[in-house]
Amino acid sequence: MDLLSPENVKTLVERCAKQDRDAQQALYKSMYSKMLTICYRYSRRPEEAKDLLQDGFIKVFKKIEKFNFNGSLEGWIRRIMVNNAIDYYRLNKNKFAMSEVYLVEDQLSELEDEEEEIEPEIDGKEILACIQELSPGYRAVFNLYVLDNYSHAEIAEKLNISEGTSKSNLAKAKRNLRKLLQEKIK
């Protein structure tokens, strides 16, 4: 049975809103891998990713009664996860080294890697591990832009940085990621 088919999703949401554990667990299970991947991307360590996942799902179940069936449930949960991760990043920004966020914007442009392809032998888990190694500011911009499809303007607003910083951080994030990935191949 497809849990998330249009005819089932309404019942599922309602049951989840009523704190029906079975329904909640079913939804959790079906989203587990995808959402954990997102949390991985925004965190430094696997344990941190799990914390983000838990927090995110607490929010999901708290707000699920407000889900209005515009768009997919998965997309909605995904947004909550991303926003949750960004909130976490913003709250902890002072704890992280902030240097890269405020570095003078340099001449790096992202044009240089427009044509570049990723090595075929690298798998997704290795990419995730490398993303975790990026510094927090770079990681946030990289995730939002490359993987969560936000524009620089939106990122600038979310992270409270300038658009230029967002672009420059993205370019640097890509450059660093490339280095990290190359080390993996060796």
Added chain:
Amino acid sequence: MKKKSNYNQSIRDKVDQVEFTYDAADWNALSKKLPTKGFPMLGKVSIAIVATALISFVTYFSSQGENKELIRQQPSPEKQAEQQSQLVIKETNNETFAEEITPTKETKAQSENPIERTNPETSLSQIEKEIGDKNIKSVEIEPKKRQSISNELIVPKLQIAESVVCFGERMEIKTDYPLSTEQTILINGIPAEKEVLANKIGGNKIQLLDNNVIIDEQQMQVLELPDASFDFLKKEEQFAQINYTFEAKTSNVSYKWFVNGEPAGNDKRITKTYKRKGNSTIKLEVINKKGCKSFIERDITIEESFDLLSYDAYTPNGDGLNDEFIPKAIAANDLRFTMTIYTPSGIELYTTNDYYQPWNGRRNNNGEMMPTGVYLWKVLVYDDEQQAHPYKGQIKIVNLE
């Protein structure tokens, strides 16, 4: 749609393929934190229980004629937010439960609103049975739900701890009574959580809505943070060293500078002298008169190649003038170094790491005098991290007899 490159697409594709194996322990940990602790079977009827119990509650307190006083003793909104639970079930004895649930039967017909929330198919006896099965004896309902019932009795008010906050700080918005699901807080017209980070400079309108009707409104001022950015003002090359001056862009605030974590001054500008290549972290913390604080940290890399100030030629003829060779900057800046002298064919002639033992033109400084001509020198300068920075050059022995 935004233009995103092949590179982005291939990264996305690969990441999308990642699968994590489901870990039931994660669910167990999560489920403990969700509302309605650990009684999944009750989930289906919890709404009904809550509603019926609510009615009993209201009836009970109305009969006491001092409902408002009693409700005031409920947990603070903050505490309630932590609880998040719809239903707190306590183990007491059977009789208590029976007592509490009994008034429900009487009120059921009179009260309208809450009944709509109940599942009409779930009769009271069923609930009792289920609860009996689970051996749960007393039901205490969470304040949030009480509140929704007692709407007409209590109108919550906004409670704002600090009406002036700095940008990026938490705006703590509380209410004197817990909010029902129909009541929402808007910040500048946008629904908000109780705790948000201040993100709009100036006046922020906080509104409390009940079924889209404004029941309370307050203002919060969000102050701008001082600008902590700073400039690399100038670079002065002095004798084998480089001075960087950093100057804050903002005036009229208090400054705290840190270089590599060490306090480095409280003026608007500081000057830092570098004697060798390396990295340095400059942090500026500024606090304005209103107490808003921000900081910026920058890593700078000193990449200038420092001139070791060696000379081209010397005359080791013992006349007291230019008899010895060592780059001057080494002594001037007290650098740790190793200097090695080679013949043009690469044979090592002399090695020293002591400024007071420069090369005097002899093999090993005590062997035969080397003939006039060009020799090569190599100096490794060590920085604080024991990193060696190489320099090399030529030195000519000239014999001025």
